[in-house]
Amino acid sequence: MEATEHLRLAALAARDAGHQLARGSEAARNAALAAMAHALRDGMREILAANALDVAAYHGSAAFLDRLTLTEARVEAMARGLEEVAALPDPLQRTLADWTRPNGLRIQRIATPIGVIGMIYESRPNVGADASALCLKSGNAVILRGGSDSAHSAKAINVALQRGLAASGLPPACIQVAPNADRAYVAAMLAGAGLLDLIIPRGGKSLVERVQRDARVPVLAHAEGLNHTYVHEAADPAMARRIVANAKMRRTGVCGATETLLIDRAVAPSLLPVLVADLRALGCDFRADAAARDIVPDLHAAAAADFDTEWLDSILSVAVVDGVDAALAHIAAHGSEHTDAIVTEDAAVAEHFLRGVDSAVALWNASTQFCDGGEFGFGAEIGIATGRIHARGPVGLEQLTTYRYLVLGTGQIRP
Amino acid sequence: MEATEHLRLAALAARDAGHQLARGSEAARNAALAAMAHALRDGMREILAANALDVAAYHGSAAFLDRLTLTEARVEAMARGLEEVAALPDPLQRTLADWTRPNGLRIQRIATPIGVIGMIYESRPNVGADASALCLKSGNAVILRGGSDSAHSAKAINVALQRGLAASGLPPACIQVAPNADRAYVAAMLAGAGLLDLIIPRGGKSLVERVQRDARVPVLAHAEGLNHTYVHEAADPAMARRIVANAKMRRTGVCGATETLLIDRAVAPSLLPVLVADLRALGCDFRADAAARDIVPDLHAAAAADFDTEWLDSILSVAVVDGVDAALAHIAAHGSEHTDAIVTEDAAVAEHFLRGVDSAVALWNASTQFCDGGEFGFGAEIGIATGRIHARGPVGLEQLTTYRYLVLGTGQIRP
Numbered sequence: 001m002e003a004t005e006h007l008r009l010a011a012l013a014a015r016d017a018g019h020q021l022a023r024g025s026e027a028a029r030n031a032a033l034a035a036m037a038h039a040l041r042d043g044m045r046e047i048l049a050a051n052a053l054d055v056a057a058y059h060g061s062a063a064f065l066d067r068l069t070l071t072e073a074r075v076e077a078m079a080r081g082l083e084e085v086a087a088l089p090d091p092l093q094r095t096l097a098d099w100t101r102p103n104g105l106r107i108q109r110i111a112t113p114i115g116v117i118g119m120i121y122e123s124r125p126n127v128g129a130d131a132s133a134l135c136l137k138s139g140n141a142v143i144l145r146g147g148s149d150s151a152h153s154a155k156a157i158n159v160a161l162q163r164g165l166a167a168s169g170l171p172p173a174c175i176q177v178a179p180n181a182d183r184a185y186v187a188a189m190l191a192g193a194g195l196l197d198l199i200i201p202r203g204g205k206s207l208v209e210r211v212q213r214d215a216r217v218p219v220l221a222h223a224e225g226l227n228h229t230y231v232h233e234a235a236d237p238a239m240a241r242r243i244v245a246n247a248k249m250r251r252t253g254v255c256g257a258t259e260t261l262l263i264d265r266a267v268a269p270s271l272l273p274v275l276v277a278d279l280r281a282l283g284c285d286f287r288a289d290a291a292a293r294d295i296v297p298d299l300h301a302a303a304a305a306d307f308d309t310e311w312l313d314s315i316l317s318v319a320v321v322d323g324v325d326a327a328l329a330h331i332a333a334h335g336s337e338h339t340d341a342i343v344t345e346d347a348a349v350a351e352h353f354l355r356g357v358d359s360a361v362a363l364w365n366a367s368t369q370f371c372d373g374g375e376f377g378f379g380a381e382i383g384i385a386t387g388r389i390h391a392r393g394p395v396g397l398e399q400l401t402t403y404r405y406l407v408l409g410t411g412q413i414r415p
Numbered sequence: 416m417e418a419t420e421h422l423r424l425a426a427l428a429a430r431d432a433g434h435q436l437a438r439g440s441e442a443a444r445n446a447a448l449a450a451m452a453h454a455l456r457d458g459m460r461e462i463l464a465a466n467a468l469d470v471a472a473y474h475g476s477a478a479f480l481d482r483l484t485l486t487e488a489r490v491e492a493m494a495r496g497l498e499e500v501a502a503l504p505d506p507l508q509r510t511l512a513d514w515t516r517p518n519g520l521r522i523q524r525i526a527t528p529i530g531v532i533g534m535i536y537e538s539r540p541n542v543g544a545d546a547s548a549l550c551l552k553s554g555n556a557v558i559l560r561g562g563s564d565s566a567h568s569a570k571a572i573n574v575a576l577q578r579g580l581a582a583s584g585l586p587p588a589c590i591q592v593a594p595n596a597d598r599a600y601v602a603a604m605l606a607g608a609g610l611l612d613l614i615i616p617r618g619g620k621s622l623v624e625r626v627q628r629d630a631r632v633p634v635l636a637h638a639e640g641l642n643h644t645y646v647h648e649a650a651d652p653a654m655a656r657r658i659v660a661n662a663k664m665r666r667t668g669v670c671g672a673t674e675t676l677l678i679d680r681a682v683a684p685s686l687l688p689v690l691v692a693d694l695r696a697l698g699c700d701f702r703a704d705a706a707a708r709d710i711v712p713d714l715h716a717a718a719a720a721d722f723d724t725e726w727l728d729s730i731l732s733v734a735v736v737d738g739v740d741a742a743l744a745h746i747a748a749h750g751s752e753h754t755d756a757i758v759t760e761d762a763a764v765a766e767h768f769l770r771g772v773d774s775a776v777a778l779w780n781a782s783t784q785f786c787d788g789g790e791f792g793f794g795a796e797i798g799i800a801t802g803r804i805h806a807r808g809p810v811g812l813e814q815l816t817t818y819r820y821l822v823l824g825t826g827q828i829r830p
Contacts, residue, residue, distance in 0.1 A: 019747070019773070022773070023770060023771065099792065101790070101791075101792055105781060105785065105790075107791060107792075112773065114803050114804060115773075115803055193627065193628070197803040197804070198803065198804060212608065212631075213608070213631065216627075216628065218633065218634075218802065218803070218804050219633075220804075236826070239826040242826060242828050243826065243828060245828075246828035246829060247828075250828070250829055332434070354821050355438060356438060358434070358437070358527065358530075358819065359819065360819050360820065361819070361820045361822060362819065362820070362821055362822070363821075363822040363823075363824060364821070364822070364823050364824060365823075365824040365825055365826050365827075366520055366822055366823075366824025366825075366826070366827045366828075367827065367828045367829050369828075369829040370520065370822060370824075370827070370829055372829075375516070375520075375829065376516075376522060376820075377514065377516055377522075387633065388529050388530055388612040388613065388633070388817050389529060389612070389613055389633050389635075389804070389805040389817055390804040390805040390817075392817060392818060392819055392820075393819070393820050402803050402804055402805075402807060403807060404773065404774065404775050404776070404777065404807055404808070405775065405776045405777065405791075405807075405808050406769050406777055406778075406779070407776060407777070407778040407779070407781055407785060408778075408779050408780075408781075409778060409779060409780040409781025409785075410780055411651070411654040411657060411658065411780050411781070412780075412781045412782065412785070413657050413658055413660075413661035413662075413665070413781075413782045413784075414661060414665055414782050414784040414785055414787075414790065
């Protein structure tokens with residue numbers, strides 16, 4: 001079937017299924033998640049066999065091959081992930097506001113599902129299972145289009161999840177996958193105004209940019225994290241060393257990793273050499289401005305574009321700045337409004353910095369790597385939103401809901 | 416200057432101005448609104464003279480001519496509107512959530528401006544002043560592109576508002592208007608990804624649809640309100656008469672007006688004739704299904720498309736239904752998820768209806784015309800959002816904000 005027509009039918013089925021899901025109870029959603037976990041374990045053999053086909057066909061990097069490969073332990077972890085989502089608080093049972101007007105009308109703003117979500121991803125097969133769980137728990141139907149490299153795995157996982165849904169009495173159309181991984185299906189999803197209510201892209205920069213450029217549907221994008229850690233002159237040196245090393249090197253490929261170190265001129269002569277030594281011991285390389293290289297001469301010189309580069313690697317851009325306002329100006333010019341941190345013992349300067357950056361997540365005396373749904377206490381996340389509306393930062397269950405109003409009257413009419 | 420280049424420069428200036436605005440105090444924003452009101456009164460003569468040019472050039476409907484025409488009283492009302500917005504609570508001083516993690520990290524979700532908003536509208540000149548006030552109060556910069564019919568008026572109003580901004584010490588670039596009303600500027604705005612953070616279209620269906628179809632920027636659309644009032648068999652007849660008459664006929668051109676009456680078969684024989692008589696006395700015409708015409712034979716027959724038509728006029732579609740689930744099915748098939756009401760004395764049925772519709776605003780025993788920011792207590796509104804994300808229903812100051820996180824640590828690093 002042609003992609004556009006397939007998507008249309010899938011979305012209509014998803015819409016119906018989503019209504020049923022949204023009107024059902026929390027118990028029904030949690031029972032479905034339990035049944036889905038059970039079905040994943042039950043379908044272990046089929047899932048691993050399908051994954052073996054993907055693995056056999058793959059001829060790329062070893063790093064991706066590792067992410068692509070499923071094992072019993074990884075499928076078991078997926079199943080446990082579903083059970084963990086079931087145990088989270090219900091995002092739909094929230095009254096966000098409740099007030100009564102002078103005319104006696106009572107107005108309640110209540111949480112409600114977004115509707116039908118399209119998820120476009122390129123990464124590991126478990127992303128599909130995780131996203132399915134979060135969407136189901138939040139009352140949304142989801143249509144998943146994974147990468148072509150993991151197409152067999154994605155289908156086998158979906159078959160198991162749909163079996164779980166059916167066993168629990170919820171419509172399998174709540175969670176669907178694209179019939180194949182051709183590019184036409186992505187195009188159909190991006191053109192799916194009225195069919196999909198939201199598209200969440202997860203993957204590399206070019207995928208996210210394409211989705212943002214071409215989508216006719218609202219997008220909750222997970223784009224670049226060009227994050228800064230700013231070491232202020234009043235930083236505790238030991239704390240600064242701990243935080244900078246962690247923020248850059250704990251994991252370099254996550255979107256919360258620090259990409260640029262800004263350090264005050266007043267403390268750079270004493271502190272920068274030890275920060276560099278710490279990071280070098282962890283395997284980090286540098287792209288430094290002239291002032292930093294005056295202090296540590298063997299740093300690589302930064303090209304202008306380096307301060308606009310999200311390395312996602314063991315490379316750190318380094319610039320010396322003259323105080324908090326210069327740091328803010330650098331971040332405003334080069335940052336991506338994702339995650340930025342200050343290290344200082346001066347509360348007034350910290351306050352000025354926190355007010356002055358407009359990042360989704362602004363930290364004081366903590367590692368930028370805390371930008372994460374789990375670390376925020378959300379239990380699980382579907383991504384980190386980098387847009388300005390609806391949700392910013394980690395996207396958990398609450399961010400997968402929207403709201404509506406109930407207005408309770410006693411016969412009021414408008415004058 | 417070419418539209419694209421003009422927009423780029425305007426948006427960059429707006430971005431800087433918006434940052435200054437957002438970092439300034441509530442007092443500074445309120446003082447600016449007061450100064451803007453003062454400047455409107457001061458510029459009365461210039462504004463009326465500019466408006467006279469628009470009026471002289473206009474050759475359309477008398478209704479639009481009335482909306483286009485400014486008077487001293489209308490300019491004064493605009494000025495008072497700015498003062499009323501100044502008096503509203505500050506939407507930026509809100510901590511939306513505040514919690515502490517087991518590792519001691521304190522996380523605060525705080526309200527913050529969206530950024531640079533593009534407003535595209537076709538209606539009355541005062542819309543520009545109202546939107547300017549709401550954006551300024553919420554810390555957003557705005558670029559306004561009004562209709563060509565009111566271009567002179569819009570510019571004169573903007574000149575006054577910018578004078579007020581300058582007098583209060585805030586950058587005039589917070590509030591800008593398109594240099595002319597050509598269509599290229601709208602196209603430039605729609606293509607303004609990275610320059611504008613949000614576009615709010617207000618106007619007819621074709622404008623809103625064009626913006627939704629072509630925008631590369633998130634859109635907070637104000638689209639169709641195909642609203643239903645459902646009279647359940649357990650409705651209080653007197654209340655039903657009062658509500659239906661008000662919901663349809665108080666003002667027929669507002670998006671909260673009822674377009675379709677659904678009435679239970681059990682009470683239609685007794686109640687429909689009086690509802691029709693009430694509405695006829697107010698000048699209403701009907702498009703009724705066969706069952707309704709069996710009861711009131713001289714109603715016009717409804718064509719299939721009539722139940723999908725937003726009349727915005729003194730016309731009411733009428734259908735007889737068999738109970739609340741049939742009403743819900745009709746609304747799901749024909750509604751626009753805007754505003755729907757039930758009239759009933761049966762609380763269990765009302766609850767079932769309120770849970771079963773997915774409208775932005777669902778009412779029980781009240782007129783659909785209450786779907787309005789003022790009636791909700793928001794003080795003022797920039798429109799009624801009909802999308803699924805960020806905001807639904809009346810868009811007031813709070814809905815013109817987004818959020819970000821502050822994370823306050825004591826040296827935490829991520830394990």
